[in-house]
Amino acid sequence: MADTEIEVLIVGGGPVGLTARALLDRWGVPSLLVERHRELSPFPRSRLVNVRSMEIFRALGLADTVRARAFGPEFGRVRFRETLGDSDFGSETLVGVHAPIPESPETGVVTSQDRLEPTLLAAAATPIRFGVELVGLEEDTDGVAVTLADRADGTRTRVRARYVLAADGANSTVRGLLGIGTTGPGAIGEVTTVVFDADLRHWCAQQPGGLYFTAFGSFAPLYPEGGWAWFGPAPAERDVDWSALVAHALGPGIDAEVEVARIQHWTMNAFVAERFRAGRIFLAGDAAHAVPILGGLGMNAGVGDVHNLCWKLAGVLRGWAEPSLLETYEPERLPAAHRTLRQAVANAGRVRHAQAARRAQRESGDVAAGEVELPWTERYFDQIGLVLGVGYESDAITPDGSPSPPDSDSAYLPRARPGSRMPHVWLAPGRSSLDAIGEWFTVLTADPAGWEKRISTGLPLRIERLPDGHADAFGIGADGALLVRPDGHVGARWPDAPDGPVPL
Incomplete structure (x- = not known):
């Protein structure tokens, strides 16, 4: 080499x-x-x-x-429990994972x-x-x-x-x-991951989850066919019986043989x-x-x-x-x-607070099912605004004068404002507007013949005809157009056909 x-x-x-x-x-x-x-x-x-x-x-x-x-979509949920064998005292679905959403052709x-x-x-x-x-x-x-x-x-x-x-x-x-x-913040905690095998179906099969937060660490099923991981604070003493530690974290109600496969110590950074x-x-x-x-x-x-x-x-x-x-x-x-x-960081703080509060209540003997005030709002893990709503401003974006929407991590309003991810609409059965994007720039318009004459460019470019009634979803008229970059973000928008050629 x-x-x-x-x-x-x-x-x-x-x-x-x-x-x-x-x-x-x-x-x-x-x-x-x-x-x-x-x-x-x-x-x-x-x-x-x-x-x-x-x-x-x-x-x-x-x-x-x-x-x-x-995993199947039923695992797109996080569950909060005192121990893995207890009932949930809190549960949240992962938006865009647990079930399809209209804003995307995909699910996480x-x-x-x-x-x-x-x-x-x-x-x-x-x-x-x-x-x-x-x-x-x-x-x-x-x-x-x-x-x-x-x-x-x-x-x-x-x-x-x-x-x-x-x-x-x-x-x-x-x-x-x-x-x-x-x-x-930098390093915010030392964490240990223990990968292990154990038959935990009796305690989890009826209430599947992608992650179980407990007062004694977090548990995650690894693969549909089996395997688990425990995540928890790294013990001060590294020479420990890891099988015994995980068995203790599972809780007194679970009698399952724990077979440790791997151990990893790592730093949670921010x-x-x-x-x-x-x-x-x-x-x-x-x-x-x-x-x-x-x-x-x-x-x-x-x-x-x-x-x-x-x-x-x-x-x-x-x-x-x-x-x-x-x-x-x-x-x-x-x-x-x-x-x-x-x-x-906010997510981590909420989870730590929930686990610590539940642990303190358990140690004081003052805990009853349904009486714990959850320290997060119902929007916890509803991050669709952050996932789909990130917009860009740079010299690779041509603004059209439309106002910038306020950032919202929990709410997403599809819009074709330059810089935004292009909204998903179905152009045909099984074919999303996102499927028109590739290793080229894409012009979406209801008037492809007109835009073929207007555009002058050395860019790799394709023109995609919008079916009748779809132009409104992108904020353009019958002769307007949307220019979408290869990463699916809107590069420019013309609500109506401009006079003269359009150099790109």
Whole structure:
């Protein structure tokens, strides 16, 4: 690999890096992915693929495979209990997961990260090198010289990349080498994950859930065919009997043999990088923003990062976009990251408060079913406004003068305002407006013949005819049009046909 020339080097083989690899492959951009570990992670880690990520995987042709390997929609619920064997004292559905919503052609799924990653790995044929880590990088006017080290034998090689996409986690080597700082609370807790087998059907089969919060840690079923994980505060003493610890956490009413398979200690971080870009090097996923796991926001935000970035890299590398397009990545994704961090930190605080309050009541003997005041509103886990309602403002968006809607994490009003995700409507049975989006710009209009004459562009472009009665959903008239970027966000809107040609 010495002195090998590549277009994009992806650092990190988690869901974000693997999604970037699949997206770049779709746009015909060769890449090399390097992952410091020798294989995909065996730990469950992220548990939720939300509805927006499923829309992205739908465009990659992966949604059906992801869904087939995930839990059924009845698991799209979180349950709060004193112990796993007790009845719920609180329960919430995950909006967009537990049942279909009219705002999307997709539903989110509950699945473990180690079940998702093989699907993403198989989505592209571009090379991956496991057991290899980045140890140095230096940018010049034409690219980035990168030094890689084989972790098995220490062999070092050099590659030259036009661009580097760093998705190498919360403790990002690339972010450290670039000297990019972070803002936010930082480390907010030390956590242990114990992966184990136990027959818990008697206590959970009638009330399935993707996650059970208890006073003694959280429990998650891992796969439809079996397996569990316990998440809890890391014990001060690491030399513990993990089977006994999990058995105690299950509660006195559960007599099940616990067989521990794996243990992982990790830090729950809460921060956003000060910058997402340094020249030809870009941060994405946890390297750019690490958020608490409560609410399933972190991995999905990273998928959104690379969905935003990869089409821009493709445009610059293929010559139909100016390098200045890459300058829009940070102003578009940085505000979304801060919004995600705020919600995830609030989620974590609510859950900790609920668990601590219930534990205190239990220890005082002053607890009765139905008498606990839940410390969250009924909108808890209703994050559809954050999932589908993120809007962008940058030089890659042409405003049309319409007012910016207020941010709402729990409410989503579909709108085709420039910068917003294009609303979903059914263009034909089984075919969403989102299915018209691909590795091209899309013009949606009820007057395709007229817009073929008006548009002058060097962009990859397709014109999609809107069926009768659909134009109103996008805020355009019979001869108006909507320009949608390859990432599904509205780039421009013309309520009515302008006079003269429209250069893009």
